[in-house]
């Protein structure tokens with residue numbers, strides 16, 4: 001009933017049989033079957049142990065598809081069991097979508113930072129005004145930030161100092177255990193306008209003093225990160241492209257910008273395969289008859305992506321059906337609410353037509369998962385769909401939808417179905433949902449599924465209050481996607497035109513989304529267009545080690561023996577447990593703030609020298 005009361009569709013008004021329909025929807029939503037079991041690899045297990053049992057502050061990274069998210073979800077599960085007390089484990093991420101992926105929220109929202117642009121003193125005052133947010137800080141034992149590569153150094157520094165204040169502890173982040181996750185070889189932090197303004201007002205060439213093109217510094221460049229993180233670890237086994245080891249090798253080379261002639265040639269060869277150009281001609285929406293889908297096209301910006309999808313939608317000569325999302329939540333009316341909304345992958349207004357190419361953005365079953373591609377076959381009401389489906393294949397709704405239209409005449413059974421269908425189409429009160437034909441990569445398997453609305457929401461972990469909720473059909477138009485939106489996603493088919501790539505790591509993010517070379521249609525490959533940030537490369541070379549290396553090179557740290565002492569120190573890695581318990585008062589905080597806001601920039605010489613040291 002609740003699902004029905006929070007009606008998603010304003011334009012497609014709901015039918016009178018509300019209660020039965022809502023039950024049907026619930027039944028369909030709850031048919032989500034389990035997603036295939038994960039068996040953790042050796043290095044994944046060791047990493048989980050290091051964080052959960054050895055309680056180390058860790059940044060863990062790895063190429064796309066090494067299972068960072070999978071490991072993180074397990075770490076969260078185990079930490080929550082270990083620390084059952086409310087708010088002990090802060091589960092956050094740099095974007096809303098990444099947050100959803102691990103059952104958390106953006107760090108700005110969870111930690112009460114808003115946009116986090118203010119100086120530390122203002123942020124502390126802001127947090128203190130909210131008893132809930134104050135408790136978040138006081139109770140926090142472990143702070144998790146996923147996709148940390150998109151958080152800049154200044155923000156990391158601020159979070160550390162706020163932690164010191166609330167924890168009354170001068171250790172970085174007030175002694176909170178840190179679990180930072182991400183891949184700095186993927187997309188860099190987004191521009192912080194204030195930093196750019198500051199840099200420009202100093203009349204300096206920002207290329208010489210910032211690490212990213214947009215004028216930011218990477219999180220790992222922050223002194224607080226350097227002091228707080230015990231281990232900078234890399235997972236090495238790639239699961240996403242497991243079926244194509246050559247492709248794994250090629251992607252690894254693209255990731256670090258060291259592309260061999262062999263890889264270059266292989267990418268060039270991929271470009272020679274037929275690239276499916278966009279279809280400019282008007283089509284009749286009958287593409288669903290095809291047993292293969294066009295690969296997703298990736299574009300660097302959202303505008304280009306939307307424009308391309310709209311253009312393709314307009315080429316279909318069929319009636320548009322518009323689904324408006326139903327949004328609610330206690331944060332409504334705030335900028336934060338808008339930010340969360342922007343980061344949710346499904347749009348406020350989803351326009352579909354028969355024949356639209358779509359991508360599923362929520363798992364439905366072990367074979368229909370986030371990233372599955374298909375075509376909208378038709379729009380059907382749930383009761384009708386169920387009615388025909390119950391009768392089994394060969395005698396179902398599909399008979400009259402497309403297969404047997406010419407055989408209808410003289411067949412009373414089919415005539416009855418067509419009459420029902422007509423009635424349904426005329427009845428504007430009947431709510432219709434998209435029926436999608438999902439096609440596997442090689443077009444070998446085809447599955448039909450009616451897609452019901454789903455919730456995308458953020459809850460307050462303690463009170464269960466819904467802070468943000470969006471109910472929408474979990475589909476997006478999928479002729480094109482932005483590289484930014486595609487980060488973290490897995491696709492089976494991808495069209496990639498690298499001529500538009502402009503950002504460090506962007507080529508790698510785009511290419512590494514697809515599971516095999518077979519699913520990749522490539523255009524304009526030019527190894528010189530692959531851009532790698534030299535600061536990132538230097539950091540990975542000098543600091544980040546595979547899990548196994550850490551065991552070998554730190555014999556004093558017996559971290560993987562079950563009954564080993566919990567804390568074994570190693571001076572070199574600065575692992576000494578130094579809980580000072582120094583209380584900070586407001587005045588000291590003032591000094592702290594000066595330290596944060598001025599020294600960060602005064603220290604740009606350090607960043608410059610860092611850049612020079614490791615730069616090209």
Ligand SMILES: Nc1ncnc2c1ncn2[C@@H]1O[C@H](COP(=O)(O)OP(=O)(O)OP(=O)(O)O)[C@@H](O)[C@H]1O
Nearest residue numbers: 038039040041064065066067068069070239240488
């Ligand atoms: N131990 C495992 N066993 C089986 N499959 C795994 C395992 N670890 C990860 N995978 C699978 O590999 C794929 C990629 O995993 P995941 O999304 O966690 O990688 P990631 O490192 O977070 O990637 P990205 O950097 O692109 O976000 C997923 O389909 C996941 O289910």
